[in-house]
Amino acid sequence: MSxxxxxxxxxxxxxxxxxxxxxxxxxxxxxxxxxxxxVRDRWxxxxxxxxxxxxxxxxxxxxxxxxxxVAVRGTVRRRPAGTENPRMATGEIEVTASGIEVLxxxxxxxxxxxxxxxxxxxxxxRYRYLDLRRRRMLHNIELRHRVVKYIRDYLSEREFLEVxxxxxxxSTPEGARDYLVPSRTSPGEFYALPQSPQQxxxxxxxxxxxxxxxxxxxxxxxxxxxxRQPEFTQLDLEMSFVSQEDVLELTEDLFTGLTEELTGxxxxxxxxxxxxxxxxMNRYGNDKPDLRxxxxxxxxxxxxxxxxxxVFSDTIANGGTVRGLAAPGAAxxxxxxxxxxxxxxxxxxxxxxxxxxxxxxxxxxxGYRSPVARFFExxxxxxxxxxxxxxxxxxxxxxxxxxxxxxxxxxxxxxxLGALLELADPGVVAYAFIVQPPLFEWNEEEGxxxxxxxxxxxxxxxxxxxxxxxxxxxxxxxxxLVANGYxxxxxxxxxxxxxxxxxxFRLMNYSDEEIEQRFGHLLRAFQYGAPPHGGIAPGIDRLVxxxxxxxxxxxxxxxxxNQAGEDLMLGAPAPVDExxxxxxxxxxxxxxxxxxxxxxxx
RNA sequence: GGAACCGUGGUGUAGUGGCCUAACAUACGUCCCUGUCAAGGACGAGAUCGCGGGUUCGAAUCCCGUCGGUUCCGCCA
Numbered sequence: 001m002s003x004x005x006x007x008x009x010x011x012x013x014x015x016x017x018x019x020x021x022x023x024x025x026x027x028x029x030x031x032x033x034x035x036x037x038x039v040r041d042r043w044x045x046x047x048x049x050x051x052x053x054x055x056x057x058x059x060x061x062x063x064x065x066x067x068x069x070v071a072v073r074g075t076v077r078r079r080p081a082g083t084e085n086p087r088m089a090t091g092e093i094e095v096t097a098s099g100i101e102v103l104x105x106x107x108x109x110x111x112x113x114x115x116x117x118x119x120x121x122x123x124x125x126r127y128r129y130l131d132l133r134r135r136r137m138l139h140n141i142e143l144r145h146r147v148v149k150y151i152r153d154y155l156s157e158r159e160f161l162e163v164x165x166x167x168x169x170x171s172t173p174e175g176a177r178d179y180l181v182p183s184r185t186s187p188g189e190f191y192a193l194p195q196s197p198q199q200x201x202x203x204x205x206x207x208x209x210x211x212x213x214x215x216x217x218x219x220x221x222x223x224x225x226x227x228r229q230p231e232f233t234q235l236d237l238e239m240s241f242v243s244q245e246d247v248l249e250l251t252e253d254l255f256t257g258l259t260e261e262l263t264g265x266x267x268x269x270x271x272x273x274x275x276x277x278x279x280x281m282n283r284y285g286n287d288k289p290d291l292r293x294x295x296x297x298x299x300x301x302x303x304x305x306x307x308x309x310x311v312f313s314d315t316i317a318n319g320g321t322v323r324g325l326a327a328p329g330a331a332x333x334x335x336x337x338x339x340x341x342x343x344x345x346x347x348x349x350x351x352x353x354x355x356x357x358x359x360x361x362x363x364x365x366x367g368y369r370s371p372v373a374r375f376f377e378x379x380x381x382x383x384x385x386x387x388x389x390x391x392x393x394x395x396x397x398x399x400x401x402x403x404x405x406x407x408x409x410x411x412x413x414x415x416x417l418g419a420l421l422e423l424a425d426p427g428v429v430a431y432a433f434i435v436q437p438p439l440f441e442w443n444e445e446e447g448x449x450x451x452x453x454x455x456x457x458x459x460x461x462x463x464x465x466x467x468x469x470x471x472x473x474x475x476x477x478x479x480x481l482v483a484n485g486y487x488x489x490x491x492x493x494x495x496x497x498x499x500x501x502x503x504x505f506r507l508m509n510y511s512d513e514e515i516e517q518r519f520g521h522l523l524r525a526f527q528y529g530a531p532p533h534g535g536i537a538p539g540i541d542r543l544v545x546x547x548x549x550x551x552x553x554x555x556x557x558x559x560x561x562n563q564a565g566e567d568l569m570l571g572a573p574a575p576v577d578e579x580x581x582x583x584x585x586x587x588x589x590x591x592x593x594x595x596x597x598x599x600x601x602x
Numbered sequence: 603g604g605a606a607c608c609g610u611g612g613u614g615u616a617g618u619g620g621c622c623u624a625a626c627a628u629a630c631g632u633c634c635c636u637g638u639c640a641a642g643g644a645c646g647a648g649a650u651c652g653c654g655g656g657u658u659c660g661a662a663u664c665c666c667g668u669c670g671g672u673u674c675c676g677c678c679a
Binding site: 036564 | 627639671674677
């Protein structure tokens with residue numbers, strides 16, 4: 001069986017052609033003496049017409065229902081004048097049917113595939129194969145294909161090799177929780193699914209591949225979010241003999257090209273802004289700023305220190321900070337809206353939220369409106385407004401606390417307001433690189449330094465000396481690619497000097513045994529001539545989600561898992577029978593045994 | 603691990619203490635209809651309101667618990 005024609009290709013110029021269309025019945029309209037069947041396939045929808053002239057076909061068409069699979073034989077003709085449908089690509093023509101074959105009837109679907117209300121997501125997931133018939137899902141699958149193909153073509157042209165790395169690897173205790181796979185042949189031992197091909201791609205650099213990429217599936221056993229799935233796909237890439245700038249430029253060119261060529265979206269700025277981690281935290285309150293709008297955070301501690309408002313001056317006196325931002329046009333917010341903002345800020349961790357509406361700065365009497373206005377001199381308010389870049393009609397919002405709390409709250413508030421005030425142009429992708437993050441963060445519980453990125457990330461050139469004196473101030477030669485408030489991926493230049501690597505491990509408080517056990521294979525490899533190398537690993541799912549304007553990552557994954565990590569269609573995860581467990585040398589704990597007893601497979 | 607919101611015919615919603623013997627749209631079934639494309643018209647079937655307990659003369663509606671779903675925090679590069 002083959003398909004000569006698709007349901008999206010026939011045009012007026014095909015009039016007179018005898019064709020057979022195969023596909024699903026998208027909609028059936030029965031007028032008694034004439035029946036229309038819209039036949040749908042991946043490529044489109046074509047209207048077919050049945051009249052009693054062909055009695056056999058007409059009788060069959062009478063029994064056919066939505067979502068049945070049919071083959072319709074007939075002749076293409078221009079639609080009668082006045083009945084063309086400009087909303088359909090094939091709307092100029094129709095196929096007058098002389099025959100129809102039902103290839104497969106369909107049970108009544110649990111929800112309407114074309115048109116109808118949006119079903120609840122659990123229903124969509126349970127019947128994902130029907131959900132995927134919908135145009136929105138097809139569009140996302142197609143876009144995803146084109147994105148991946150663009151990446152493959154782009155990198156192949158630049159002499160990158162796509163190399164597959166194993167899915168069954170070993171567990172790396174730091175970072176995310178691993179998915180484990182018990183070994184049958186090595187009792188008591190486990191494989192882990194890769195959180196990313198990080199170490200393997202570095203080994204490929206030692207192997208002399210020089211330019212590697214992979215569309216790699218990664219696994220992390222952590223709790224899910226709208227933009228997180230337990231298994232996800234990364235563009236993993238690594239290059240030898242490169243500087244950070246080489247990696248960033250390649251990434252920039254690739255992402256600009258695919259955004260502009262595959263979507264109608266505009267890239268806000270190229271080259272992508274390079275913002276230091278510290279800058280990003282200070283100006284946007286997080287390390288993945290949405291740059292589609294401004295509304296930057298500003299420091300007003302200087303004014304706050306000497307003002308008459310005790311909450312502010314005390315905070316400064318106690319080593320805290322006072323910062324804020326100006327919400328454009330929000331001076332007109334009602335009391336109720338401002339109260340909501342305050343409680344939102346409190347949910348984010350603020351003790352309170354001070355608001356000052358900028359009414360008319362020219363008027364010295366009533367320039368500002370605020371419950372705390374009386375505690376401030378006019379010049380102080382002017383100076384705050386100046387620092388925040390506030391203009392008439394804006395609402396200034398100030399938070400006083402310890403610096404990390406203030407920045408976190410204002411960062412979240414900024415995103416909240418960005419959405420509330422619709423500040424972001426949905427037609428824009430604002431890519432940026434966040435660079436020079438700290439190499440380490442102090443682990444309070446364990447009393448040691450943790451690698452912020454991973455232990456092979458190189459310190460910023462010139463800061464190696466600080467490893468000995470002030471590890472917390474060492475910055476990494478690492479970078480995050482962000483877009484529209486999402487972290488799309490991160491990467492770094494890797495350490496290739498043994499003494500630097502040893503110093504890093506020392507700071508992380510690893511014993512020689514631990515180093516050998518966890519990283520022995522990599523360090524051994526590095527003894528045999530490791531080239532300087534670095535790379536990046538952007539997430540494909542998040543990228544496609546962004547480009548497709550989808551609110552969550554599941555919309556661009558054909559068979560995603562729900563928040564509990566379950567596949568509602570397959571029913572995974574599921575209990576396995578006792579024999580399988582025995583082969584794997586696994587025994588369930590009593591609680592697990594009890595839980596699965598009722599759901600044992602046959 | 604925690605918080606918030608949601609759960610009413612197949613699907614999506616309304617109803618938030620008595621007017622509910624549960625409404626509307628769509629899907630579904632039967633019939634009518636020769637130009638629709640969200641076809642139209644008539645008729646019909648379909649929900650003990652996620653489940654359990656409680657408050658009340660009376661519960662879809664209030665309370666408690668539980669299950670399921672989503673979002674967020676913790677967690678996660």
